[in-house]
Amino acid sequence: MVDFxxxxxxxxxxVLPEKIFYLDRTLLKAYAxxxxxxxxxxxxxxxxxxxxxxxxxxxxxxxxxxxxKYVTDWAGGSAHVLEFSARFIKxxxxxxxxxxxxxxxxxxxxxxxxxxxxxxxxxxxxxKVLGMAKAVVTK
Amino acid sequence: MINPDSVGRTxxxxxxxxxxxxxxxxxxxxxxxxxxxxxxxxxSIRISLSQYESILTQPEIGVNWSRLVHxxxxxxxxxxxxxxxxxxxxxxxxxxxxxxxxxxxxxxxDLHNGAELVVSAWSTLVVRG
Numbered sequence: 001m002v003d004f005x006x007x008x009x010x011x012x013x014x015v016l017p018e019k020i021f022y023l024d025r026t027l028l029k030a031y032a033x034x035x036x037x038x039x040x041x042x043x044x045x046x047x048x049x050x051x052x053x054x055x056x057x058x059x060x061x062x063x064x065x066x067x068x069k070y071v072t073d074w075a076g077g078s079a080h081v082l083e084f085s086a087r088f089i090k091x092x093x094x095x096x097x098x099x100x101x102x103x104x105x106x107x108x109x110x111x112x113x114x115x116x117x118x119x120x121x122x123x124x125x126x127x128k129v130l131g132m133a134k135a136v137v138t139k
Numbered sequence: 140m141i142n143p144d145s146v147g148r149t150x151x152x153x154x155x156x157x158x159x160x161x162x163x164x165x166x167x168x169x170x171x172x173x174x175x176x177x178x179x180x181x182x183s184i185r186i187s188l189s190q191y192e193s194i195l196t197q198p199e200i201g202v203n204w205s206r207l208v209h210x211x212x213x214x215x216x217x218x219x220x221x222x223x224x225x226x227x228x229x230x231x232x233x234x235x236x237x238x239x240x241x242x243x244x245x246x247x248x249d250l251h252n253g254a255e256l257v258v259s260a261w262s263t264l265v266v267r268g
Contacts, residue, residue, distance in 0.1 A: 027169065031169045035184065035188075064181055065170050065181045068170070068179055069170040069179070077174055078172065078179045078219060084181065085214070086211065086213075088208075088212075132211070
């Protein structure tokens with residue numbers, strides 16, 4: 001859980017606390033099995049290098065799923081998400097035997113009744129990996 | 140090359156996909172979600188992507204799945220996905236363009252449980268040239 005504190009201010013411009021997720025090869029294999037996406041670029045370093053990638057990369061949808069966890073922790077659970085979108089602008093690179101960060105934060109950008117729009121920032125090793133990442137939630 | 144005649148057409152999903160609690164549990168576990176009464180918001184991608192693969196690789200459309208990269212993704216979730224949902228998933232090819240030798244396809248999938256539209260998902264898929 002991301003601890004967003006007791007007082008939950010729903011005000012345009014509010015910046016929500018950052019949360020760091022850690023990815024490793026074991027998580028990528030677990031996501032491959034859970035999602036059915038067994039593309040070897042997410043598991044096999046030799047294959048990833050052979051198609052010109054710097055190393056094994058995370059599934060874009062795993063990155064988005066983790067950003068989604070950030071959103072649902074804030075909103076109060078998975079049932080609170082109405083819209084969710086992101087562009088995969090850079091891969092999250094996951095070398096063997098290390099944990100790679102995915103650092104997520106959010107800003108409240110619109111409040112319309114009980115619909116709240118968040119813009120999300122997601123970086124890995126300091127590089128922006130999701131672009132135009134947005135969610136509309138009810139709280 | 141993708142058949143340009145496929146643009147604007149909707150292709151019916153190949154399968155009916157039943158969502159099980161263990162599917163939801165496995166997906167939730169990866170992202171550290173412990174409440175699995177409903178599926179996480181991106182869960183339905185596992186259905187959309189497998190149906191896209193079945194539909195878009197048919198010879199009449201001609202997507203080369205092995206050269207595919209996911210460009211962007213959007214979900215509109217009308218209600219949360221739950222165990223017991225039985226989905227049909229259509230794919231509508233909304234646009235196709237070529238840039239820098241890559242084919243860029245925008246495709247929408249609508250997941251229906253019976254007559255009920257539960258999730259609409261838009262994906263930009265890039266077939267690297």
